Amino acid sequence: MSAREEILRRIRGATRDIKVKDPVADVAVDWVYGQPTPLDDVVDTFIENIEDYKARITRSEASSTGQAIVDALDELGATTVLVPDGIDAGWVAALEAGGKTIVRDTALSHYELSDTDAVLTGARVAAADSGTICLDHDDTQGRRALTLVPDRHVCVVREDQVVSDIPEALIRLKPAVEARRPITWISGGSATSDIELDRVEGVHGPRQLFVVLEA
Amino acid sequence: MAPGDGKTVALFATCINDTMFPSTPKAVVQVLERLGCKVVFPKSQSCCGQMLTNTGYYDEAIPSVRNYVKTFDEYDYIVGPSGSCIGAVRHQHPMIARHAKDEGLETATEDIVQRTYDFSEFLVDVLGVEDVGAYFPHRVTFHPTCHSMRIAKVGDKPQRLLRAVRGITLLELPQADQCCGFGGTFSVKNPDVSVAMGTDKARNAASTGAEYLVAGDNACLMHIGGILNRGNTGVQRIHLAEILANTEEGATL
Amino acid sequence: MTIDQSRSTRREVDRNRLTPAPPTESYLGMPAFPKGVKSELGNQQLRRNLRHATTTIRGKRAMRQAEVHNWQEMRTAAEQIKNRVGRHLDHYLIQAEEKMTAAGITVHWARDAEEANRIVVDITKSKNTDEVVKIKSMATQETDLNEALEEAGIAAWETDLAELIVQMGHDKPSHILVPAIHRNRSEVREIFLDEMGNWGAPAPADISDDPPELANAARLHLREKFLRAEVGISGGNFIVADTGSLVIVESEGNGRMCLTLPETLISVVGIEKLVPTFDDLEVFLRLLPRSSTGERMNPYTSIWTGVTEGDGPQDLHVVLLDNGRTKVLEDPVGREALRCIRCSACMNVCPVYERVGGHAYGSVYPGPIGSILTPQLRGVSSPIDQSLPFASSLCGACDEVCPVKIPISDILVHMRHKVVEYKKGKRPIPTGERVLFKGLGWMMAKGNRLAGAQTFTKTAGKLFKRKQYIGPIPIPGYAANWTNARDIPMPPAQTFRDWWAEREDTK
Numbered sequence: 001m002s003a004r005e006e007i008l009r010r011i012r013g014a015t016r017d018i019k020v021k022d023p024v025a026d027v028a029v030d031w032v033y034g035q036p037t038p039l040d041d042v043v044d045t046f047i048e049n050i051e052d053y054k055a056r057i058t059r060s061e062a063s064s065t066g067q068a069i070v071d072a073l074d075e076l077g078a079t080t081v082l083v084p085d086g087i088d089a090g091w092v093a094a095l096e097a098g099g100k101t102i103v104r105d106t107a108l109s110h111y112e113l114s115d116t117d118a119v120l121t122g123a124r125v126a127a128a129d130s131g132t133i134c135l136d137h138d139d140t141q142g143r144r145a146l147t148l149v150p151d152r153h154v155c156v157v158r159e160d161q162v163v164s165d166i167p168e169a170l171i172r173l174k175p176a177v178e179a180r181r182p183i184t185w186i187s188g189g190s191a192t193s194d195i196e197l198d199r200v201e202g203v204h205g206p207r208q209l210f211v212v213l214e215a
Numbered sequence: 216m217a218p219g220d221g222k223t224v225a226l227f228a229t230c231i232n233d234t235m236f237p238s239t240p241k242a243v244v245q246v247l248e249r250l251g252c253k254v255v256f257p258k259s260q261s262c263c264g265q266m267l268t269n270t271g272y273y274d275e276a277i278p279s280v281r282n283y284v285k286t287f288d289e290y291d292y293i294v295g296p297s298g299s300c301i302g303a304v305r306h307q308h309p310m311i312a313r314h315a316k317d318e319g320l321e322t323a324t325e326d327i328v329q330r331t332y333d334f335s336e337f338l339v340d341v342l343g344v345e346d347v348g349a350y351f352p353h354r355v356t357f358h359p360t361c362h363s364m365r366i367a368k369v370g371d372k373p374q375r376l377l378r379a380v381r382g383i384t385l386l387e388l389p390q391a392d393q394c395c396g397f398g399g400t401f402s403v404k405n406p407d408v409s410v411a412m413g414t415d416k417a418r419n420a421a422s423t424g425a426e427y428l429v430a431g432d433n434a435c436l437m438h439i440g441g442i443l444n445r446g447n448t449g450v451q452r453i454h455l456a457e458i459l460a461n462t463e464e465g466a467t468l
Numbered sequence: 469m470t471i472d473q474s475r476s477t478r479r480e481v482d483r484n485r486l487t488p489a490p491p492t493e494s495y496l497g498m499p500a501f502p503k504g505v506k507s508e509l510g511n512q513q514l515r516r517n518l519r520h521a522t523t524t525i526r527g528k529r530a531m532r533q534a535e536v537h538n539w540q541e542m543r544t545a546a547e548q549i550k551n552r553v554g555r556h557l558d559h560y561l562i563q564a565e566e567k568m569t570a571a572g573i574t575v576h577w578a579r580d581a582e583e584a585n586r587i588v589v590d591i592t593k594s595k596n597t598d599e600v601v602k603i604k605s606m607a608t609q610e611t612d613l614n615e616a617l618e619e620a621g622i623a624a625w626e627t628d629l630a631e632l633i634v635q636m637g638h639d640k641p642s643h644i645l646v647p648a649i650h651r652n653r654s655e656v657r658e659i660f661l662d663e664m665g666n667w668g669a670p671a672p673a674d675i676s677d678d679p680p681e682l683a684n685a686a687r688l689h690l691r692e693k694f695l696r697a698e699v700g701i702s703g704g705n706f707i708v709a710d711t712g713s714l715v716i717v718e719s720e721g722n723g724r725m726c727l728t729l730p731e732t733l734i735s736v737v738g739i740e741k742l743v744p745t746f747d748d749l750e751v752f753l754r755l756l757p758r759s760s761t762g763e764r765m766n767p768y769t770s771i772w773t774g775v776t777e778g779d780g781p782q783d784l785h786v787v788l789l790d791n792g793r794t795k796v797l798e799d800p801v802g803r804e805a806l807r808c809i810r811c812s813a814c815m816n817v818c819p820v821y822e823r824v825g826g827h828a829y830g831s832v833y834p835g836p837i838g839s840i841l842t843p844q845l846r847g848v849s850s851p852i853d854q855s856l857p858f859a860s861s862l863c864g865a866c867d868e869v870c871p872v873k874i875p876i877s878d879i880l881v882h883m884r885h886k887v888v889e890y891k892k893g894k895r896p897i898p899t900g901e902r903v904l905f906k907g908l909g910w911m912m913a914k915g916n917r918l919a920g921a922q923t924f925t926k927t928a929g930k931l932f933k934r935k936q937y938i939g940p941i942p943i944p945g946y947a948a949n950w951t952n953a954r955d956i957p958m959p960p961a962q963t964f965r966d967w968w969a970e971r972e973d974t975k
Contacts, residue, residue, distance in 0.1 A: 262912035437956070
C-alpha cells in the first residue's frame with residue numbers, strides 16, 4: 001500500500017464515528033466573510049500602524065509622487081534603484097531627473113540584486129488595521145526577489161488601495177491567487193524579537209521600508 | 216422580608232472543609248441564616264470526586280458522582296463554599312456520567328448542575344445581595360483562584376461582596392490571576408514546580424502588607440498558607456465566607 | 469572588521485560534522501517531568517530569562533486581543549473551520565493534493581518521520597548539493613530532519629535567528645516560537661563569537677550584546693548561505709485546500725529568502741494544517757500573529773500557489789506528514805488538539821512553563837499543548853510521556869487564550885485517564901497510588917464512610933490540640949512532597965458534620 005493510501009485509510013478509520021459525510025453540513029461555521037472592520041478613519045489608521053512598525057511613510061498628490069519617491073530614496077541614502085517594468089513612466093523620469101541610477105530586472109542574479117541600493121514598487125492592496133501592504137507581484141512589483149534582496153524598499157500605495165482590514169484585502173487578492181501568482185504581505189519591515197523579546201527592526205529582508213501614500 | 220425568606224438551601228460543605236476547615240461551612244450557615252434562608256446539611260454527602268477525576272481515576276470517581284446526585288437531587292439550591300468543587304460538579308460530573316455509560320445519571324447530573332452554586336454566586340445572583348451586613352476591620356488581599364475564575368466562572372462576585380464589608384481595607388494582590396500552584400495532586404506529583412508557584416503567590420500576598428489573604432477555596436489557601444506559615448510571614452489565610460460571617464456584634468456561632 | 473581567530477576552534481564533537489552537533493540526549497530517553505524540572509528550577513538565570521520573556525509577550529498578546537472587537541466570534545469561527553477540516557481530513561487532503569499537483573507541485577505522503585526524512589534526503593541528493601537552508605519548522609523538528617540530512621552528507625542551516633542560536637549553541641529549542649527564549653543576550657553573544665566562524669562568516673570580534681548588533685551578525689553570517697543555496701526547506705502554516713496555496717508567516721525575512729531564492733523548495737507539512745478555502749485565511753491570519761507574537765501582523769506573510777515562471781523556485785515539493793496525527797484523530801476527545809496552529813500563546817501564559825522552560829517537556833512541543841499533543845502522538849508508554857499530562861496545575865489560563873479554543877485542561881485530564889488506564893492494563897496488580905485512589909473512591913462513595921475516616925483526623929486534632937500547623941514529615945511520597953516546603957494545618961478535633969449533628973440535637 002502506498003503511503004498515500006495508507007494515510008487516507010488511517011484517516012477514514014479514525015473518523016468512523018462521523019456520520020455526516022458532507023463537511024459543510026457536518027460543521028456549520030458562524031462567520032460572515034469579507035466584512036470591513038469598523039475604523040474611525042481607514043487612511044489615518046493605516047498611517048499610524050505603519051509608523052508603529054517603525055517604517056516611514058509620506059503622503060503625496062498624484063502629481064508629486066515622483067518627487068516624493070526621489071526624496072524618500074535620498075533620505076534612505078540610495079542611489080541605484082531597481083525598477084519593475086510596470087512602474088509609471090512619470091516616476092521613472094523623476095528618478096532620472098533626481099540623479100538616480102535605474103536598474104531594470106534583466107534576470108539579475110541574487111548577487112546583482114544584493115548590490116542594488118533600493119527597490120521601488122507599487123502594491124495591490126493595503127490593510128489599515130494591521131498596517132499590512134499586500135503585493136501580488138504584478139508588473140508594478142516584479143518577482144518576489146526584487147522586494148527581498150535589496151536593503152531598502154520604497155513602496156507606493158494609493159489611498160484607494162487602502163482597505164480596513166485583511167478580510168477586504170483578501171477579496172482584492174483573490175484574482176492573483178486564481179492566476180497562481182505569489183502573494184507577499186509586508187507589515188513594517190523585517191524584524192525579530194528572538195533575543196529577550198526585544199524587537200529589532202531589520203534582519204534579512206529590506207531593513208528599511210518607506211511608504212509613499214498617494215492621494 | 217429578608218432576601219433568603221422561603222428558600223431552603225442544601226449546604227454542600229465539601230469533604231476538605233468538612234474535615235479540615237469546618238469554620239468555613241459554619242460561616243456559610245451563619246450568613247445564609249442571617250439572610251433568612253433555611254439551611255439543611257444532608258449528611259450522606261461526601262466529595263465531588265474532583266481529586267479522583269483530575270488524577271485520571273474516572274472509574275473510581277463514579278460513586279462520588281452518584282452519591283452527589285442521590286444526596287442533593289431533591290433540593291432547588293445546592294450551595295458550596297468552593298469555586299473548585301462547585302466547578303468540578305458543573306464541569307465534570309456529566310463527563311464522568313458519560314464515562315459510566317449511564318444515561319440516567321448523565322441526565323440527572325446535567326439537571327443538578329443547574330441548581331448547584333458557589334457561595335458567592337448564590338448570594339449575588341440568587342439572593343441579590345452584595346452587602347450581607349459584615350464587618351471586618353482588617354487589611355485584606357484577595358486571590359481569585361483559578362477554578363473560581365475559569366471553571367465556576369464566578370466573575371467579580373467575591374470582590375463585590377468584599378467591597379461591601381464595613382471596616383475592611385482591600386489591598387490589590389499583584390499578579391492576582393496567576394495560579395498559586397496547588398492544582399490538587401499536582402501539589403504532590405510536581406512538588407518543586409508547585410512550591411515555586413506558591414512561593415511567588417505568597418511573596419505577592421506578603422508584599423501587600425495585608426493581615427489576611429482571602430479566597431473562595433480552602434484548598435488553594437491550605438497550599439499558600441502552608442508556605443506563608445513556613446516563611447513566618449505573619450499573613451493569615453481566611454475563607455471569604457468567614458469574613459462575610461463576621462459582624463460588629465461578633466461571630467454568633 | 470577584525471576577526472578573533474582564536475575563538476574559532478571547533479569542539480571535539482564537531483570534528484567530523486557539517487553542522488554543529490545537537491545534544492546527545494534523546495527526547496524519549498528523558499526523565500519524567502518532575503525529575504526533569506529540577507535543574508531548570510535551580511537555574512536562576514534561566515528563570516529570570518523566562519519570566520522576563522513570558523511576562524513581556526503575555527502583556528502584548530492581551531493588548532492585541534483587546535483591540536479586536538469580535539475576537540471571541542473569530543475564535544469560534546477558527547474552532548469550527550478547523551473542526552470541519554479535521555472531521556473530513558481525507559476530503560480536504562485529496563482536494564489540496566489535486567490543486568497543488570495542478571499548480572506544478574510534486575506532492576509526497578509520509579507515514580512517519582523516517583519516511584518524510586527519506587523523501588527530503590532523496591530530493592536534495594538528486595539536486596547534487598551538499599547543503600540546504602531551512603525556515604523554522606516544527607514538522608521537521610519533529611522528524612529530526614537535520615540529523616537525517618547530516619547523516620546523508622548534507623548540511624542543514626537553520627536561518628531563523630533563534631534557531632540559529634540553538635543550532636550554534638549545540639542546544640535544543642525550548643519554545644515553539646522563540647526557541648532560544650531560555651538564552652539572554654550575553655549568552656547569545658558568547659555562542660556567536662565561539663561558533664559562527666566555525667561554520668561560515670564569523671561574528672565581528674568587537675560585537676556587543678546589543679540585540680541589533682547580534683541580529684546583524686546573523687544577517688552577515690546567513691547572507692552568503694541564502695545567496696548560494698540551491699535547496700530550501702520549509703514547513704507550512706496553512707495549506708489552502710480549494711486553491712492549493714501554501715502559507716508561511718514569519719518575521720525576519722529568512723523565510724522569504726528560503727522560499728524565493730533557491731531553485732528547489734521542499735515543504736514538510738503536517739496533514740492537519742489545512743484550511744478549506746482561501747477566504748478562511750481572514751480568520752487565521754488575524755488570530756495567529758496577535759496570539760503568538762502579540763503583534764497586529766507578523767512582518768512577512770508569503771502565499772504561493774504552485775510554480776510561477778521566472779519567480780522563485782521552479783521545483784516545488786510538498787511532503788504531507790502523518791507521524792502520529794491519525795492516531796490523535798482517532799480519539800474524539802483528543803482530536804481537538806489537532807486544531808493547533810502552533811501560536812505558542814498557551815505556553816506563554818502557562819505558570820508551569822514560566823518556571824521550568826521548554827526542555828523538561830521532552831519533546832519539540834513544550835508547554836500545555838505539548839503536554840496533550842506529545843503523549844497523543846507518541847503514546848503513553850515511556851516515563852516522560854506518562855508524566856506530561858500531569859505537568860499542569862489545571863489552572864486553565866491556556867484555555868482562555870487558545871485562538872482555536874482547544875480545551876487544553878479537559879484534554880489534560882482525559883490524557884491522565886489514558887495514562888491510568890494504560891498502567892492498569894500493563895499491571896493488573898495495583899501500585900501504591902492505585903490502591904490509594906481506589907480507597908479514596910470507596911471512601912467518598914458515601915457520607916458515613918467519609919465520617920468514619922474522619923475519626924483519624926479528629927484523633928490527631930485532639931492529640932495535638934495546641935498545634936496549629938504540622939511541619940516537615942520525612943515519610944517519602946506524598947507526605948514529604950507536601951511538607952518539604954509547606955506546613956499543613958493540624959486537623960480540627962471536631963468536623964463540620966459533628967458540629968452540625970450537635971447543633972441539630974440541641975435545637
